Amino acid sequence: MTKEKRWRGPGGPKQSPGLLVALVLACLSLMALDSTADGPVDGARRAVGEVFGPVEVATATAVRPFTAVPDWFRSKDSMQDDLLQLQAENSQLRSEVATQDYDRNRLAEYDGLTAAAADLGYSLVPARVVGLGPSQSFSHTVTIDAGSDAGLRPDLTVINNDGLVGRVLRVTRSTATVLLIIDTDSVVGGRVGESMEVGLLHGRGDLGNDGRLDLELFDDTAVPSKHDTVVTWGSEAAGPYVSGVPVGRVTSVYSSLRETSQRAVIEPFVDFGSLDLVGVVVASGTDSDRSVIDADGTLR
Amino acid sequence: MRALAAAAAIVVALALQVSVFSHFSWAGVVPNLCLLVVVAAALTRGSHFAAVLGFVAGVSLDLAPPADHVAGRWALALVIVGYVAGRVRRDAPPTASTVVATVAAASFVGTSVFALTGMVLDDAALGVPDLLQVIGVSVVLDVLLTPFVLPPVMGMFRRLEPDRALA
Numbered sequence: 001m002t003k004e005k006r007w008r009g010p011g012g013p014k015q016s017p018g019l020l021v022a023l024v025l026a027c028l029s030l031m032a033l034d035s036t037a038d039g040p041v042d043g044a045r046r047a048v049g050e051v052f053g054p055v056e057v058a059t060a061t062a063v064r065p066f067t068a069v070p071d072w073f074r075s076k077d078s079m080q081d082d083l084l085q086l087q088a089e090n091s092q093l094r095s096e097v098a099t100q101d102y103d104r105n106r107l108a109e110y111d112g113l114t115a116a117a118a119d120l121g122y123s124l125v126p127a128r129v130v131g132l133g134p135s136q137s138f139s140h141t142v143t144i145d146a147g148s149d150a151g152l153r154p155d156l157t158v159i160n161n162d163g164l165v166g167r168v169l170r171v172t173r174s175t176a177t178v179l180l181i182i183d184t185d186s187v188v189g190g191r192v193g194e195s196m197e198v199g200l201l202h203g204r205g206d207l208g209n210d211g212r213l214d215l216e217l218f219d220d221t222a223v224p225s226k227h228d229t230v231v232t233w234g235s236e237a238a239g240p241y242v243s244g245v246p247v248g249r250v251t252s253v254y255s256s257l258r259e260t261s262q263r264a265v266i267e268p269f270v271d272f273g274s275l276d277l278v279g280v281v282v283a284s285g286t287d288s289d290r291s292v293i294d295a296d297g298t299l300r
Numbered sequence: 301m302r303a304l305a306a307a308a309a310i311v312v313a314l315a316l317q318v319s320v321f322s323h324f325s326w327a328g329v330v331p332n333l334c335l336l337v338v339v340a341a342a343l344t345r346g347s348h349f350a351a352v353l354g355f356v357a358g359v360s361l362d363l364a365p366p367a368d369h370v371a372g373r374w375a376l377a378l379v380i381v382g383y384v385a386g387r388v389r390r391d392a393p394p395t396a397s398t399v400v401a402t403v404a405a406a407s408f409v410g411t412s413v414f415a416l417t418g419m420v421l422d423d424a425a426l427g428v429p430d431l432l433q434v435i436g437v438s439v440v441l442d443v444l445l446t447p448f449v450l451p452p453v454m455g456m457f458r459r460l461e462p463d464r465a466l467a
């Protein structure tokens with residue numbers, strides 16, 4: 001009797017498979033809708049983001065004291081401040097060293113041009129990471145707690161103290177979704193600092209937080225050497241990445257006979273496992289709901 | 301009332317999964333709390349309710365930031381999980397070992413379905429060894445979280461409609 005009951009299912013014998021079929025069809029049509037560009041799903045994403053964004057921000061804010069407990073045990077508040085300051089200084093110096101070759105070359109190229117000032121025409125909107133996409137979803141995206149109210153829009157560059165983090169995919173009022181450069185969908189124009197050769201950086205989508213990038217140079221005779229620094233190549237005003245942001249260091253180079261170009265493996269400067277405070281590059285003078293860091297380092 | 305509580309459970313699970321457990325991830329994989337809620341619903345309320353809840357939870361996972369994969373993939377995975385987990389329900393209240401076994405099977409099925417749809421749609425697909433690693437890690441994490449998540453959530457679903465749940 002028990003066996004009979006077990007196989008009759010929880011809903012009794014009158015349960016029909018119609019509901020299941022309907023749900024599966026709904027899922028499939030959702031996939032089909034989302035596969036077309038600019039479908040109605042983008043609107044739904046934004047609507048859901050408007051609701052879940054504040055929830056994520058609140059949750060991340062609520063648990064921040066607890067996730068910071070190990071830090072708190074290690075040092076007192078004042079030491080913590082010193083540490084943060086030194087770390088910031090350290091990574092600034094490191095990125096200065098890392099981009100030295102690039103800067104020297106660029107200086108030579110721009111010599112006589114007064115347009116260099118345009119490079120200072122950016123401001124940074126500070127933001128914190130409040131949500132990370134899990135590896136189960138096989139994509140590397142994070143949520144940050146600044147949105148269109150803070151002056152953000154899609155396709156802006158996101159950086160932190162160490163280098164390039166990614167670009168903004170979409171924004172809600174209070175949050176934005178950022179595609180990390182280690183995602184397989186991410187393509188960044190890169191330039192080898194020493195030789196000024198340009199190429200494309202593809203994310204490998206490695207598991208976990210130690211992501212790597214593949215650099216493919218356009219000029220197949222150019223061979224990047226190990227420890228060369230790669231910076232963003234930058235596109236014109238409309239493009240997603242500003243130029244000259246340090247991306248990573250070449251760890252190995254290989255060429256295949258079948259492919260016409262050289263491939264180099266890049267280790268990014270940014271530690272994607274401990275991503276917290278980031279800055280979004282906006283045009284200077286952007287209206288924002290928070291203080292914006294200007295090019296000369298002042299808060300506005 | 302029941303739908304409201306279920307929706308609240310999904311929102312809480314999603315927020316915890318995205319904002320809290322990402323600090324304790326293992327190779328980037330976090331416990332899939334939404335899947336655990338769907339399994340809890342399946343074990344107490346049956347496959348019909350669980351499939352609908354799975355659809356709601358999956359669509360939320362697909363659309364809430366920072367998700368960027370093709371929408372509908374987690375929805376399909378969790379509908380199947382809810383339906384299948386609901387079918388293995390028995391008449392007596394489930395024992396601890398049945399619950400753990402169901403969670404392990406559900407986690408395996410759910411993550412696999414999600415990975416397979418990714419392969420079919422060519423949406424950020426990884427190599428098979430990486431896929432197997434992710435699936436293995438997520439099964440382990442989901443089972444580890446089961447004793448903390450399943451009893452309270454199942455208790456909640458049972459209390460909301462006691463006579464039907466115990467029938």
